Amino acid sequence: MVGSCIENPDAEGLLYWTVVLIGLLMSEAIGQFFHTYVGHIIGQNVIKDLRLELFGHITRLRLKYFDTHPIGMLVTRAVSDIETVADVFSQGLLTIFGDLLKLAGVLVCMFVINWELALMVIIPIPILLVAANIFKKAIKKAFQEARTQVSRLNTFVQEHLTGINIVKIFGREEIESEKFKKINDKHKKAHIKSVWAYSVFMPIVDILSSLSMALLIIYITMQLDNEGVKGSDLAAQLTMFMLFINMMYRPIRLLADRFNVLQMGMVGSSRVFKVLDTKEQIENNAKVLSKEFKGDIAFKDVWFAYNEPTYVLKNINFSLSPGETIAFVGATGAGKSSIINLLSRFYEYQKGEIIVDGDELRHIDIDLIRNNVAVVLQDVFLYSDTVLNNITLGDDSISREKVIEAAKQVGAHEFIMSLPDNYDFVVGERGGMLSVGQRQLISFIRAYVYNPRILILDEATSSIDTESEELIQLAIEKLTEGRTSIIIAHRLSTISKSDKIIVMEQGEIIESGSHQELLSLNGAYKKLFDIQYKK
Amino acid sequence: MYFCRVNSNNEMSEVTGKAWDGKLFFRIMSYARPYRMLMVGAIALTFILAIVTAIPNYFWIYGWFLY
Numbered sequence: 001m002v003g004s005c006i007e008n009p010d011a012e013g014l015l016y017w018t019v020v021l022i023g024l025l026m027s028e029a030i031g032q033f034f035h036t037y038v039g040h041i042i043g044q045n046v047i048k049d050l051r052l053e054l055f056g057h058i059t060r061l062r063l064k065y066f067d068t069h070p071i072g073m074l075v076t077r078a079v080s081d082i083e084t085v086a087d088v089f090s091q092g093l094l095t096i097f098g099d100l101l102k103l104a105g106v107l108v109c110m111f112v113i114n115w116e117l118a119l120m121v122i123i124p125i126p127i128l129l130v131a132a133n134i135f136k137k138a139i140k141k142a143f144q145e146a147r148t149q150v151s152r153l154n155t156f157v158q159e160h161l162t163g164i165n166i167v168k169i170f171g172r173e174e175i176e177s178e179k180f181k182k183i184n185d186k187h188k189k190a191h192i193k194s195v196w197a198y199s200v201f202m203p204i205v206d207i208l209s210s211l212s213m214a215l216l217i218i219y220i221t222m223q224l225d226n227e228g229v230k231g232s233d234l235a236a237q238l239t240m241f242m243l244f245i246n247m248m249y250r251p252i253r254l255l256a257d258r259f260n261v262l263q264m265g266m267v268g269s270s271r272v273f274k275v276l277d278t279k280e281q282i283e284n285n286a287k288v289l290s291k292e293f294k295g296d297i298a299f300k301d302v303w304f305a306y307n308e309p310t311y312v313l314k315n316i317n318f319s320l321s322p323g324e325t326i327a328f329v330g331a332t333g334a335g336k337s338s339i340i341n342l343l344s345r346f347y348e349y350q351k352g353e354i355i356v357d358g359d360e361l362r363h364i365d366i367d368l369i370r371n372n373v374a375v376v377l378q379d380v381f382l383y384s385d386t387v388l389n390n391i392t393l394g395d396d397s398i399s400r401e402k403v404i405e406a407a408k409q410v411g412a413h414e415f416i417m418s419l420p421d422n423y424d425f426v427v428g429e430r431g432g433m434l435s436v437g438q439r440q441l442i443s444f445i446r447a448y449v450y451n452p453r454i455l456i457l458d459e460a461t462s463s464i465d466t467e468s469e470e471l472i473q474l475a476i477e478k479l480t481e482g483r484t485s486i487i488i489a490h491r492l493s494t495i496s497k498s499d500k501i502i503v504m505e506q507g508e509i510i511e512s513g514s515h516q517e518l519l520s521l522n523g524a525y526k527k528l529f530d531i532q533y534k535k
Numbered sequence: 536m537y538f539c540r541v542n543s544n545n546e547m548s549e550v551t552g553k554a555w556d557g558k559l560f561f562r563i564m565s566y567a568r569p570y571r572m573l574m575v576g577a578i579a580l581t582f583i584l585a586i587v588t589a590i591p592n593y594f595w596i597y598g599w600f601l602y
Contacts, residue, residue, distance in 0.1 A: 021591055021594065025591065027587050035580045035581065039577055042567055042573050042574060042577065044572050045569070045570050046567055049566055077549060088563060089567065094577050094581050095581075097581050098585050101581065101585035102588065104587050105585065105586075106589075109593065113549055123541075247589075265563070266556060266559055266560065266563070269559065270556070273559070273562060428550065458585055513551065
């Protein structure tokens with residue numbers, strides 16, 4: 001072939017083989033392009049599906065899970081940990097497979113040509129396997145630590161940027177920067193550890209490659225003494241096997257690199273799967289899948305603890321007829337908001353029964369409950385989106401006209417029309433472009449358009465200034481009209497018209513009755529009333 | 536308070552010491568099932584590429600030393 005064409009000058013033959021080689025190299029380039037492209041397409045599709053599953057799973061987790069797991073950690077799982085899984089397909093698995101094939105090809109050729117020389121060359125391979133095994137363990141541990149540090153970094157940045165005003169108010173910039181410096185330093189060290197393991201392995205491969213060559217040379221030198229062996233043949237075999245050694249160790253070197261990627265993907269995916277395997281969902285063993293909600297509610301001997309055995313609700317009993325309004329008052333930590341958490345099925349109660357329209361709450365489909373119960377919280381969360389989208393929450397069945405009508409009913413239409421783009425005004429992150437009262441009004445419209453049978457207002461008026469209070473009060477009256485309502489409020493002026501008021505203390509009901517009844521009791525409610533009105 | 540709440544139980548997935556977790560690997564692979572045709576194509580391409588990449592080297596060795 002090439003050799004014969006040069007030895008016996010044959011320009012035509014040489015040109016032929018040159019064209020063949022160029023053709024092969026071109027095919028390799030085209031093949032490489034498709035290989036890379038397809039690998040990335042598979043990787044990106046896989047992480048798209050995985051991310052979708054993870055996000056869906058996270059949103060279905062019960063609130064208790066979020067009490068103990070930082071948001072920054074979940075962000076890391078859903079964004080950067082998943083990203084490493086894509087690399088398993090695009091840079092890891094397929095390329096490892098290719099490298100193994102190349103390695104197998106070289107070994108077969110070596111054994112076919114000269115099995116004795118081939119055996120000499122592969123003597124260091126067992127050492128390589130042991131080194132690779134140690135490397136794999138070290139790199140896995142290093143990657144796990146690196147991913148943990150990435151997660152810690154994300155959590156820290158996320159929490160501190162969310163609470164940036166606290167950092168500034170308390171002048172903690174330097175202290176927090178110092179804390180960040182430590183976390184950042186651990187992050188760096190974790191990455192350096194993985195680089196260290198990698199850096200140690202590569203020279204080992206080079207040393208073993210040199211050892212193969214040395215063994216080859218020693219063996220061929222020993223053959224020189226044998227009779228009937230031509231020196232030129234041995235020289236040719238030496239050069240040929242030198243090339244084979246290079247061809248064998250090249251994929252081995254690359255394999256270490258690919259294995260890095262694969263291991264990183266495995267570590268990332270194990271962390272993603274750990275979240276996916278979390279069984280922290282509220283069990284939906286619903287027997288009642290559809291029903292017309294009237295709003296009849298009864299709590300019977302209900303006991304509840306966020307962490308057993310510390311009960312935050314003890315033996316709670318009360319009932320509410322459709323269309324009635326009940327109010328809860330009491331000091332912070334008395335258990336008022338826990339009642340709402342149970343009714344919305346954010347948490348599970350341990351003892352007793354909650355009956356809604358004749359059915360035990362646990363037997364009613366969660367979606368059915370959530371479609372009929374609306375909660376307006378003190379701290380209104382608005383997305384960085386338009387006023388309209390913040391009201392509809394992306395529900396296309398709620399028309400713009402319906403939203404405008406609801407805003408008029410609640411008394412918020414005028415303020416929305418005064419905004420630059422009216423209903424299309426982008427409210428900024430967490431609704432930062434609006435005042436607290438305006439944000440609260442938007443949350444009222446949100447509740448109004450969903451037309452729930454049961455309405456819960458959890459200290460919805462606590463942060464409102466006196467000017468907005470009247471507007472909010474009117475909105476509340478409109479909202480509670482004709483529907484069962486539960487109001488938690490510190491300001492007694494907002495609940496005095498309620499059908500029933502329950503006073504709570506340390507998880508227990510200590511007084512209940514109408515505003516006048518409670519005043520005449522001259523107990524805890526009267527004391528609260530006196531404190532507020534003396535002010 | 537908003538300060539970092541990370542604890543080692545939540546964060547650190549257990550270091551098993553196992554260098555290769557076959558169960559985990561197959562679980563990752565299960566996500567590629569909807570794209571199995573692409574996977575088959577990519578594996579076939581890997582085979583072809585392994586051969587095409589190696590041929591020039593073998594040409595050289597065979598042509599120079601073994602002809």
